[in-house]
Amino acid sequence: MCANNAGVDRATESSRWDLVMTRTFDAPRDLVFKAWTDPKQVQQWWGPHGFTNPRCEVDARRGGAMRIDMRGPNGVVYPMQAVFEEVRQPERLVFVTRALDDKGNSMFEVRNTVTFVEHGGKTELTLEAQVIRATAVAPEYLKGMEAGWSQSLERLAAHVRSPRQRADN
């Protein structure tokens, strides 16, 4: 009950200019928190569908760095760096992410605050993102990435829908 009300309040308070997302995961909080701070585990899920993470370093402590190279289904590598500003196990993570262009320049910086709340063995995760700076190429960059994962989703959908058709090709 309380959790639902809090979710509604947050949704009302936030506008389309903010990013506040809440998702409940069917796993205890310790497990979910570990999945965010253990590099071997982050490597398994980080990034959109169809992406892999050939490089995944996560030093989850205050001032520690996170370096993830996301490789899209089309082979394009999207490097990302972050610095942890706060690590409060197992309830809160604050990190500033920077997406880099091919010259290593930062295209955008976003402060992400992730909170983990446990309710009866499940974990309610809330992500709040505050954009610190963004260059004009940042929207294009995200659009490009999205094109990559949309394609992989379409392939997946086609795969699920018609395995016979796929065999014919």
Add this chain to the structure above:
Amino acid sequence: MTVDDRLSATFGALADRTRRAILARLASGEASVTQLAEPFAMSMPAISKHLKVLERAGLIRRGREAQWRPCRLEAGPLQEIAGWIEHYRRFWEENFDRLDDYLQQLKKQPGGRNKETRHVRKQRRR
């Protein structure tokens, strides 16, 4: 101001609670500075300062009518921001989907994750 600076200025302007409240008010129509100041326990110079930040970021426009200079919302930069946020939201939704799948996998193989973690730690020590 370059395009990059403008986008950053727009995000910067939106980071403040009062300025967002001002924009929300202007979404329902133009208003004078006095009208905008009403809901806040703030001096007129303080409100004027916020309006200057919003104006510089291209988020509002102020009329030239001599006395009351009404403030109006500029839709362009806000749409740009909303579009940007939408892309970023979709990126995280994808991540959450994958995290969800990953956690379900972990639950299906009890003990598997712990073994894996221990194995990795041992390798690192060598």
